Amino acid sequence: MAGTSCDGIDAACVRIVGEGEAMKVRLVHHRHQPFARSLQRRLLAVMAPSATRTEEIAHLHVELGEAFGLAARRLIGELGRRERPSVIGLSGQTVCHYPRVRRGRTVTLQLGSPAHVAAIAGLPVIADFRQSDVAVGGQGAPLVPWTDWVLFRHPKISRAVQNIGGIGNVTWIPAGCGARQVIAFDTGPGNMVIDGLVVRISGGRRCMDRDGRMASRGRVLDSVLVRWMSLPFFRQRPPRTTGREVFGEPFVARAWRILRAASRAPEDWVATATALTARSIALAYGMFLPGFVQDRGCRESVSECSSSFPVRRRSTEIGPRSSTQIILAGGGSRNCALRRWLERLLPQASVRTVDEFGIPAEAKEAVSFAVLAAARLDGTSSNVPRVTGASVAVPLGAVYG
Structure with a gap:
């Protein structure tokens, strides 16, 4: 594939x-x-x-x-x-x-x-x-939701299988559920915007932010992120899918102009694109997955989206971390900055990778x-x-x- x-x-x-x-x-x-x-x-x-x-x-x-x-x-x-x-x-x-x-x-x-x-x-x-x-x-x-259910269902643990390829998509598998009870949809951009910016920044010499190193050194440009998070797609209810027609090269070209006007530091540009992926995932969970509580920061403000990402702790409405897991897959699961931000945005669940389940x-x-x-x-x-x-x-x- x-x-x-x-x-x-x-x-x-x-x-x-x-x-x-x-x-x-x-x-x-x-x-x-x-x-x-x-x-x-x-x-x-x-x-x-x-x-x-x-x-x-x-x-x-x-x-x-x-x-x-x-x-x-x-x-x-x-x-x-x-x-x-x-x-x-x-x-x-x-x-x-x-x-x-x-x-x-x-x-x-x-x-x-x-x-x-x-x-x-x-x-x-x-x-x-x-x-x-x-x-x-x-x-x-x-x-892939049916195959996610086959591979990752558990009688007592609820799991969100979050793929982060070019596009992000999630499969929510409640504990003990049947195959037809899963919830799944595209969350928004995965690596697509990040990769597109890195290609431009490096003049084509690099195609990704390896391990999230650039994002970790940058600061999130709040005004730009607010603008991006207002896109209609992020309020669209499932069933929903997306791709390059929304977050491909035309989006990256516009982002390039906006980011360069907002900051001179390429690390800030990549940090902001990485925050877009993290915030869109957290927003989607809060809006559409049962039990994930959407905090005020996700709904109204992204001022907390800094490189250190101080996010308020939320009530663990879906139970202890051990009973709810987020399993990351795709190239984005290697992005340490993205994973760290997801852990802080979604403290109700423990974050793991598919590698821990025997699948690279x-x-x-x-x-x-x-x-x-x-x-x-x-x-x-x-x-x-x-x-x-x-x-x-x-x-x-x-x-x-």
Whole structure:
């Protein structure tokens, strides 16, 4: 799979025992294959909200299919004879995602030809997961809540699985709940704005704020953060999804101008973008997740969003920290500044990472689509209608090869 960060391909080999909701999942091996710079530039150009030639989209569809196929073949080669996968789950690269823009219809497009993946890797491929949900009235995202429930449900501990890739999304799994009782939605930007600013600051030499070092040295520009937190998306009720159409390059370009006018220190710019991610996550929890108390600071003021982030303690309405966990996944889970700010903004829960559960943060999304592929083979419905807005639960994906 390839995420909204558009940095490369994540491939994972997963051993699954059992069927449907009873399946047990174990990660065997994973690898990350960075995109060639030229391919990455072309993908980002296609994602920009402007006219793109259909010929270029067609070429990218095939080229990405070949890249996914080669990544799968390399992974299989690294496994040797000890493991032989039976099927490949392919997420593809989302290049546009417009939820319910015309007559309530969602438009979403993932590139990466499944037929080419099947031919190169020599295995059947299950793909078009999002289209299956869109076809029955859903937004085609988020699709991992069912797999999050399979992987992280607990009889006594409530868990919020917070992915922080290019975009942030959460799956809320109450203690002892069933798969159809989870709550999930996009929280807002994850690393997308942070990464975009770092690329501009470094002249393209760096693509991320490694470990949150720049953010840790900066101060949050309150006036800018207040402006950003007033965006309509942050008050939109679930089902809700977002992507580069809201927080991509046009947003980063505007942010670049605003931040440079407000401060001369690049560290302040990155700190403010990091605070946007942290605050939007905390705001979403307070508004839409049962039991998370939204304090005055999240609703009305962000003056507390400084580099030291002194945040008032809130009542632990959802119980002791040991009974409620936030599990961070995605590249943003490595951002120490972001994690520290989330711990202070959401003191009712203990913050952990998926690595502590045996799944490296970089592999979690690839593991999720492997689980969706297994569910498709079982004939198990794996979308959650209350999450995506679909009219009915259906098995996701189509088989190629």
